[in-house]
Amino acid sequence: MNIVFLDADSIGADIDLSGFSALGNVIRYGYTHPSEMPERVREADVIIVNKMEVNERIVGEAPHLKLVCVTATGTNNLDMAFLDARGIAWRNVAGYSTENVAQHTFALLFYLLEKMSYYDEYVKSGKYVADDCFSHFSNVFHELNGRTWGIIGLGNIGRRVADIAKAFGCNVIYYSTSGSAPQEGYNQVDWDTLLTTADIVSVHAPLNENTQDLMNAAAFHRMKDTAVFINVGRGLIVVEEDLADALERGEIAAAGLDVLRQEPMREDNPLRRITDSTRLVIIPHIAWASVEARTRLMGIVLEQVRDFYSDGK
Numbered sequence: 001m002n003i004v005f006l007d008a009d010s011i012g013a014d015i016d017l018s019g020f021s022a023l024g025n026v027i028r029y030g031y032t033h034p035s036e037m038p039e040r041v042r043e044a045d046v047i048i049v050n051k052m053e054v055n056e057r058i059v060g061e062a063p064h065l066k067l068v069c070v071t072a073t074g075t076n077n078l079d080m081a082f083l084d085a086r087g088i089a090w091r092n093v094a095g096y097s098t099e100n101v102a103q104h105t106f107a108l109l110f111y112l113l114e115k116m117s118y119y120d121e122y123v124k125s126g127k128y129v130a131d132d133c134f135s136h137f138s139n140v141f142h143e144l145n146g147r148t149w150g151i152i153g154l155g156n157i158g159r160r161v162a163d164i165a166k167a168f169g170c171n172v173i174y175y176s177t178s179g180s181a182p183q184e185g186y187n188q189v190d191w192d193t194l195l196t197t198a199d200i201v202s203v204h205a206p207l208n209e210n211t212q213d214l215m216n217a218a219a220f221h222r223m224k225d226t227a228v229f230i231n232v233g234r235g236l237i238v239v240e241e242d243l244a245d246a247l248e249r250g251e252i253a254a255a256g257l258d259v260l261r262q263e264p265m266r267e268d269n270p271l272r273r274i275t276d277s278t279r280l281v282i283i284p285h286i287a288w289a290s291v292e293a294r295t296r297l298m299g300i301v302l303e304q305v306r307d308f309y310s311d312g313k
Contacts, residue, residue: 108256145169150198153205
């Protein structure tokens with residue numbers, strides 16, 4: 001069996017992948033340009049990818065290919081119709097990063113809510129050394145207790161964030177992007193109610209026809225001007241030009257992003273206009289990527305490959 005990793009750098013060199021060697025011949029590429037993929041997968045039985053596109057142009061000349069494993073939850077990069085027609089199985093991984101994404105949601109929120117970048121700079125600049133008072137709090141902040149937290153997408157991660165927010169004393173509401181029935185124990189509201197009443201709005205939804213460009217100028221305009229917006233879902237859910245405008249106009253107070261429409265970030269991204277870290281913080285798609293989460297992820301992928309072949313397929 002030939003197992004080919006096409007973008008192993010997205011997993012990290014610190015994660016032990018030796019278990020795959022017990023299943024067959026393993027070839028690891030740190031990164032693969034789309035033009036290199038057809039040749040690199042030609043003799044593969046299994047390919048393991050994260051964000052690389054898999055379609056007929058890429059794997060159409062790989063006669064032995066039987067399984068595609070995606071080291072992520074999202075499968076927008078797979079041409080399902082082609083894979084089904086060719087009889088090529090695919091697997092993705094869900095649930096491996098729930099704790100880490102929830103943790104990062106609150107890390108982003110507290111960094112912005114409590115103006116941490118301002119106070120860190122205040123101390124490091126030497127102003128605290130020259131201050132007459134033991135405490136400096138001119139850039140005011142507020143308690144999370146009693147605030148309304150609006151969640152977009154109440155899946156595993158959304159529920160985990162909701163439960164933690166409740167522990168902090170928040171009134172939690174959520175909007176279902178799919179229109180599904182209310183979930184017991186959680187307060188489902190309509191779209192306008194979520195936008196107009198929430199002090200914090202966080203996105204935990206998948207990318208689909210219901211969510212692409214959901215957070216646009218109209219949505220930001222409906223939010224409180226004191227609200228904090230967090231996106232740890234998918235970059236294409238947010239219209240970045242509209243978010244930049246909303247921040248510049250003061251239509252919302254701040255935003256924290258783990259995901260962007262194009263990754264890595266493009267030079268012409270409109271959010272680069274916002275340099276005030278008390279208003280905007282962007283991290284490079286790492287909310288999923290703790291050592292523990294990546295270890296769980298690859299352990300699941302290893303079992304998927306092993307189970308696929310042990311089933312006699």
